[in-house]
Amino acid sequence: MAKLAFTELTIRNLKPGSYFDEKTPAFGIRVGKNRKTWIVVRGRERLRTRVGHYPALPLAEARKKALVLLGSPLDAHSLSTFADGRELFLRTHCAQHQRERTRKETERLLTKHFASLDRKKLSGITTGQITAILDGLLPTPSEAQHAFKVARTFFRWAEARGYCKNPCTMPAPSRDVARDRVLTDDELKRIYREAKGQFGQIVRLLILTGQRRGEIAALKWEYVDLDKGEISLPPEIVKNGRRHTFPIGPMVKKILQAMTASEGYLFPARRRQTPFAGFSAAKHGLDKVAGVVDWTLHDLRRTFATNLATLGVAPHVIERLLNHITGSLSPIALRYNKAKYDKEMQEALRTWETRLTAILAPSRIPRTSRRA
Template sequence: MPQHPALTDLLLRAARFPERGTATVWDGALKHFGVRINAGGAKTFIVLLGSGRRQAIGRYPVISLAQAREKAKTILAERTLGKHRPNNISWKKATNEYLDWIRENRRIHTHHEYARTLRRYFPFGETRVAEISTADVAKKLDKLKDTPSQKNHAAVYAKAFFNWAIRQEYLKDNPLQHYKQSKKTRRKRVLTDDELRAVWSAAGQIDGMFGSIVRLLILTGQRRGEIAALLRIYYSHNQQTVCLPGELTKNHLEHTFPVGPMASRMLMEQIVSPTRRGSEFLFPSRTSINRPFNGWSKCKKELDKLANIPHWTLHDIRRTFRTNLGRLRVRPDIAERLVNHASARTEMEETYDRYTYLPEMREAMESWEAFLRELVGELGQEQLAA
C-alpha cells in the first residue's frame, strides 16, 4: 500500500466525490484504515481485513475520525492476536453493512430492492449470522410459496448476502449453497383491449402518483422501475424524448425514446406537481424525496379492485405494448428498440450503425397513442385537454 498523508477532518471535509462508483482514501497514520467515498457524497470508514475483504466501521461524521481510527486499531489488533471473531455479528448489523456496500457499488434501484427484500422477508433481527441454518432460511422462503417468482428473487438476494458474509468471515458456509430455484414459467399474458381500457380508467381514479405511473407504463411500454425512478433531467421537453441512463436500465444501456403528446403532458404535469416536494424524482417515495416511489403492493391491490379484470401484473402492460406495436405493423426492430431489448441490435450494429432511429420510433409512438385515444375515448382525450 503506497504512502498516504494522515487523515484529518479538514481532509475529509475537502475530499472530492468521484463522478461514479466509489473511491478510497487511505490513512497514512494507520495501515489498512481508510474512508470510502461514493458519488453521492457518503463517506464510510473501513478497515481492510485481507485481500479484498473490508469491514465498514461507520459513516462520517456520525462517527468521528478519532473514534473510527480507535475502532480500526482494536479490530486490527484482535485480528493479529487471533481474537477477531466477526462471526459474532448479528443479522441486523451484518445486513446494514451489506446494504451500505450495495449502495456504494450498485445502482440505486438495486439497493432499494435488496433492502426491501432482506428486511421484509428475513426478519432475523439480533440472531447471529453464523447461527442461521438452511432450515431457518427455508422456513422464511416457504411463506412465499404462493408467489414463486417473489420466492426466487428473495432466495437470490439472500444467497448473495450470505456469499458476501463469507468473504467478510462472518460465517463459513452459505445456508443457500444448494438451494434450487423453482422453475420459472414464462408469462404470456397480454391485456385485451377491454382490459387495457379498464386499467387506464382505474388508474385515473387512484389518488396520488401511482395512477400516473401506470398510465405512463401504458403510454411508453417501459419497465415499472424505470418510470418510477424518472428524474427531471431525463425528460427533454424541447426534444420530446426521455433518456434513461445505463445505471437505470436492465441491460445497462442508455435508452433514449420519444414520447407522444399524451405522455409529454403527463410528464410536464408531474414536473410542476406539488407532490414532488422539490424532489429530483418525478415520483418520489412518500417517506423520502431522495428515493423513488416504492408503494407497489398496496397501490396495485387498489388498482385491481377498480379494474376488476383477471389476474395480471404491471409487467404485462409492457408485453401488451410490445404486442400491439406488432398489431399496428410497426417494424419489429423499431418495436424492440422502443422497449430497449438488448437483442434489438447486434454487436456489429452497435459498432457501425450510429443512426438513432428516433424518427421511426416517434412515428411508432404516434401510432400507439392514436390507437389508445380511440380505445379509451374520452378517457384519453382528457390527457390532451388544454
C-alpha cells in the first residue's frame, strides 16, 4: 500500500489500488475500475471503514470526516473517565457540528456543572448522579434546561461510540416560565444612570439598540462603521446565523466615540482575548446601586421592543431591528421580501432616542411661590 501526499490532482490521477495519506496515515483511498472510495483503518484489528466516494466527497471534506472517525488514539478501554470523554467530544463532535460560539457554551456547561464526574468512569455514571446535578440547577430553570440538553447530547454520542450506555434518560427539567417583564420608565432611568464602566457601556447599548447581550459583548471594532452610522454583526456571533446590520443613533455613536478604538473586542474579558463574560457579578452590583430588582438583561430587549410599539413603529420594522426570523411576516413573505427597511429602522431609533432622552431628563420640582 503506497503512501502519498494527497492532493486533488493526485487523487484525480490515481491508478487502481489502495493508497494512504502521508498527512493522516490511517486515512486512505481505494481505487477500483469504476469508483474511488475513501477509507479509514481503525483499531488493533485494522478494520476498514468506508467514508464516502470521490469526487462526490472532495478531499478536504473526506479528511475532516476521517479525523472525526479516527477521533483520538484513545480507544474504548483507555477512554475511561468523563473528563477524557468531554475532551474528545469537544474536539470531534463539537468541532465538526457546532459553531464556535455554541462549542464554547457546550464546553462551559459540561465543565462548570459536571466537574464532579470528571474522575468517574463513563461506564459507571448513573442516572441518579446526573439527576442530582440537574436538581441543583432548578433555581435557575433556563440553565438547568441547557445543561440537560448538553449532557444528553454528550451521552448519546458516547453511547454511539461504544464508550458507555446512556445514563441521561430522565425527563427534561421543567421549562422556565416565559418572562413578560417590561421595565418602567423610572426603572429604565435608574439603570441607565447607574450603569458605569465596561459593563455599564454594554447595558446602555442594550437599552439603546435592543440587541442580545452576547452580541453586544462580542462586538469588535471591525463590525462598527461610525461614518455610515451602522453596526454589522457577522453570522458566527448571531443567534440565527444570519448577518445582522442595523443603524445606530447619536447616543450610541457618542458612547462608541468615547471609547478607544483598537484591534479586537470592544469589551474584552480581563487578561483574555475573549468577550466580556462577568455578567452575574456586574449585574448584582448594578442592582444594588440602581435599586431595581427582578429584572434580567434580556428584559431590556423586551422593553426596547415594547416602547417602539408604543411609539407607533411598525411590527415588521421592530422585528428587523431585533433580527427576528419569524413574526408579522410569514415564512413565504420572508423568503421573497428582501427589503432592508434601513430608513424605517433609522427613524425608529431616532424616535426611541428622543423618547429615552425625555425619560432620562431630571425631574422638575415645581417651585413654591413666595408671597410679597
